[in-house]
Every structure is written in C-alpha cells, then in structure tokens.
Amino acid sequence: MASPATAIVVVVITIFIPPLGVFLIAGCGADLLINICLTLLGFLPGHLHAFYLEYVYYDRQDKARAGGITAQNRAPGVYSQNIQTGGHTDYGTVPVQGA
Template identity: 65%
Template sequence: MSDALPAILIVLVTILCPPVGVFMISGCSADLIINICLTLLGYIPGHLHAFYLEYVYFDRREKGRLGQIGSDPAPGVYSDNIQTGGTRGYGTV
C-alpha cells in the first residue's frame, strides 16, 4: 500500500495540472518543457504525454525492483530519471 500512495498522488496531481505531475517524476527536464508546450496546445495532449511518462516511470521502477532491468530506452522519453524508474544507478549502497 505504501508504494501505491505516491503513484495515486502523482496521478491525481496530473489530472489537475499535467506539467506538475511530470515535474514530480522527471524534475526540470526536456520532458517537462515538452509537456508544458503540449498542455498549452491543448489540455488532452498534455494529459496523454504526462500519463505516458508516468507509465514508463512506474513500469521501469517495478521492473528494477524485480531485477528485470531492460537496456532499451523508451521512445519519446528524454529524462534519465524516467528511463531508469528513478533508480539513477544500478550499484549497491
């Protein structure tokens, strides 16, 4: 349940304002700029882009926990944080 709480919070924030949801997972990156532009062009394209980024982020985060780290980058994603599912590195602490 504790892992689902951040995902639900990010989805709720994204419904209200897509760029804020993207900022929460990617930080200040090219993905954020693209999402701001798409949201200014229309509310629906901004939502589609934001939810795609969130899907990639949470999918890769879950695969990283299971040890199924893929090497293929997700198309249309420019943030390393999203590409790695927020893990940044694969070493041990």
Template identity: 65%
Template sequence: MISAIILVIITIFFPPVGVYIVAGCGADLFINICLTILAFLPGHIHAFYVIYVYYNRKEQAAEGYFENRPAPGVYSDNVQTGGQGYGTMGPTR
C-alpha cells in the same frame, strides 16, 4: 502505491506538475508544458505516458530486470531508469 495515486490525481489537474515530479526540470517538462498550452488532452496523454514509463521501469528494477532500450519520447534519465540511475554506488569496504 499511495504516491502513485496522489501523482495521478495531481496530473489530472496539472499535467506539467506530474511530469516535473518524476522527470524533473528538462525536456520532458518543456514538451509537456507546450502540449498543455496548445491543447489540454495531449498534455495529459504525454504526462500519463511519462508516469507510466517511470513506474513500469521502477517495478522492473525492483524485480531485477533492466530494460536496455530507452522508451521512445522520454528524455529524462530518471524516468528511463525508474529512479534507479541517480546516486547509486556499490557497497563500501
């Protein structure tokens, strides 16, 4: 929970940094940089949307519920899965 609060504070001042933290270097970051350069408010809206999707999917995964449909306008697999999609392996025998 504290990490989410710190992430929101970072995003208030630098929206692309907040997107980079949850989505990594990819299309979401590029879109956010462009939106922030063109107008500061759309960059914030996009950044907070990406962060919301990430934490919402992370909470759903913790409850055992996985969303089948991708969130519109989000291109990062890490955000789509709530951070659960990378490096997951079954138990070893």
C-alpha cells in the same frame, strides 16, 4: 520504491495540472518543457504525454527491482534518465566513453 499512495497522489495532481505531475517524476528537463508546450496546445495532449511518462516511470520501477533495465531498451519519446530507470540510480558508477 514509491508507495501506491504516492502514485495515486501524482496521478490526481496530473489530472488537474499535467506539467506538475511530470515535474514530480522527471524534474526540470526536456520532458517537462515538452509537456508544458503540449498542455498549452491543448489540455488533452498534455494529459496523454504526462500519463505516458508516469506509466513508463512506474513500470520501470518494477523492472528495475527485477534487474530488467538495460541501456538498450529505452522507452521511446522519454528524455529523462530518472523516468528511463524508474527512479533507480547507480551511485558511484562512471560511464565508460567509447565502450
């Protein structure tokens, strides 16, 4: 669970450098690449995308603690599994193919 201070630091970083804020919550992946492209197109699209990802991430952290995260309720436009689960991981589980 991230502390409120951590969330504030990530938001402040995102205000100045949106791709860095996305990297801190999503890591290196499709969401980061999309945010870099949107930031290059204009600073506002990069900010909107980054703040949307952060909203989903922190909202999902609360839902994960309550047990409300399922594979069926994925956030649209979010490709990072870390953001989809709010940073909550199930270590030791193996996904079943075709189930």
